[in-house]
Amino acid sequence: xxxxxxxxxxxxxxxxxxxxxxxxxxxxxxxxxxxxxxxxxxxxxxxxxxxxxxxxxxxxxxxxxxxxxxxxxxxxxxxxxxxxxxxxxxxxxxxxxxxxxxxxxxxxxxx
DNA sequence: GCACTGACTAGGG
DNA sequence: ACCCTAGCCAGTG
Numbered sequence: 001x002x003x004x005x006x007x008x009x010x011x012x013x014x015x016x017x018x019x020x021x022x023x024x025x026x027x028x029x030x031x032x033x034x035x036x037x038x039x040x041x042x043x044x045x046x047x048x049x050x051x052x053x054x055x056x057x058x059x060x061x062x063x064x065x066x067x068x069x070x071x072x073x074x075x076x077x078x079x080x081x082x083x084x085x086x087x088x089x090x091x092x093x094x095x096x097x098x099x100x101x102x103x104x105x106x107x108x109x110x111x
Numbered sequence: 112g113c114a115c116t117g118a119c120t121a122g123g124g
Numbered sequence: 125a126c127c128c129t130a131g132c133c134a135g136t137g
Contacts, residue, residue, distance in 0.1 A: 063119070
């Protein structure tokens with residue numbers, strides 16, 4: 001079965017659905033897709049998203065709203081700038097009012 | 112084939 | 125409130 005690598009595409013698809021100005025977490029995506037793999041694999045999937053320019057990876061943060069993947073955007077402040085450009089305030093590498101900016105596919109997409 | 116690492120998370124001390 | 129540990133799966137040495 002070609003399911004081994006297809007969850008990469010599923011992750012990308014969910015990330016693409018994140019509305020502008022909202023953020024979500026690796027664990028949430030993993031849970032939404034019911035991935036046997038954990039949140040780590042979602043992060044690993046994002047590692048391969050450089051081939052897909054239409055993936056807003058900057059809208060994916062860790063469970064407490066910290067921009068853990070900012071170092072993978074070339075310059076350290078690129079991820080923060082992308083978020084703030086969308087109206088997401090970032091302070092000290094952490095999303096301000098993360099609870100409000102949080103986007104949950106379980107709820108928003110109403111599975 | 113074993114051990115370590117990592118864009119993670121939750122739980123315990 | 126902070127530090128550490130244990131699960132988790134794929135890639136790399």
